[in-house]
Amino acid sequence: PIKFYSAWFCPYAQRAWITLEHLSIPYEYVESLTVRSNQNSEGGHHGYDKHPRLLEINPKGLVPTLEFPLETTNNSSIGKKLHHLKDAAVLSDSIDCMEFLNSYVIDKGGVGGEGGNFIPDSSFLSDAIKFNQKICSTFYKILMKPSLEEQEESYRAFSSGIAEFMAEIGSDGYYKGCNCPSIVDFTVIPWLLRFPLLLHYRPTLMKLGEGNEKLSSYIERMKDLPAIQKTLWKDGNDLIEVYQRYANGTAQSQLGKAVRSGKNAHDV
Numbered sequence: 385p386i387k388f389y390s391a392w393f394c395p396y397a398q399r400a401w402i403t404l405e406h407l408s409i410p411y412e413y414v415e416s417l418t419v420r421s422n423q424n425s426e427g428g429h430h431g432y433d434k435h436p437r438l439l440e441i442n443p444k445g446l447v448p449t450l451e452f453p454l455e456t457t458n459n460s461s462i463g464k465k466l467h468h469l470k471d472a473a474v475l476s477d478s479i480d481c482m483e484f485l486n487s488y489v490i491d492k493g494g495v496g497g498e499g500g501n502f503i504p505d506s507s508f509l510s511d512a513i514k515f516n517q518k519i520c521s522t523f524y525k526i527l528m529k530p531s532l533e534e535q536e537e538s539y540r541a542f543s544s545g546i547a548e549f550m551a552e553i554g555s556d557g558y559y560k561g562c563n564c565p566s567i568v569d570f571t572v573i574p575w576l577l578r579f580p581l582l583l584h585y586r587p588t589l590m591k592l593g594e595g596n597e598k599l600s601s602y603i604e605r606m607k608d609l610p611a612i613q614k615t616l617w618k619d620g621n622d623l624i625e626v627y628q629r630y631a632n633g634t635a636q637s638q639l640g641k642a643v644r645s646g647k648n649a650h651d652v
Contacts, residue, residue, distance in 0.1 A: 388448065406502070406609075419431065429445050431635060441472060449475070450484075462487055466484070517650050521649040525542075527630045539589045539590075586631075
């Protein structure tokens, strides 16, 4: 089966994990990142201890990373991003992973478990990339920007992105009125599920969910999907603890360093 190098707390990895489950693709889960309690201690890799095989096939050590048998090929445009090593074919970047897995199932003549082609047309992929920038990247700025003014600015951008996204959600359905979730839903939902982190670390800012029944209903509808249930963390307090390094500005991850230096998370 596909080897899936992941980290239980990572929303980017959760995207690929949801997709594997949604499309009923056999895989081997490999927990690959352990957060170092002292982010500035010697050794480790950007504040983590990382699985050696992950670093071997992806020197950046980022998750998600998918490892396929060497003979794996795909004739689609996304297939060109599959990196062939001497003993495996490898793909990283969460949206690329979702797109490739969708194509992978279609190539094999399948339609997956809960859904089929969750990229009905190219606009869905474009929208996934757009909301990754507008919602997912601004999430980290809310946590990491040092001044309240910068946090408030990031929060307004975050709220605006979510409002634009929710305008396309049906009252009892998914993105653009689809009856099944699409790549856009799976791109955004890991961050919506992490609202409690903002409520914990930035409580004076985080009023987005108050009285927004449509948003709350959508989150619960997504959360109830079996594919998402299988990817959730066991204890919310553990997730809060892992994200403390972002909230207090000590994170040495590549994403943390990028946001601290003024870059966007989607540029990592």
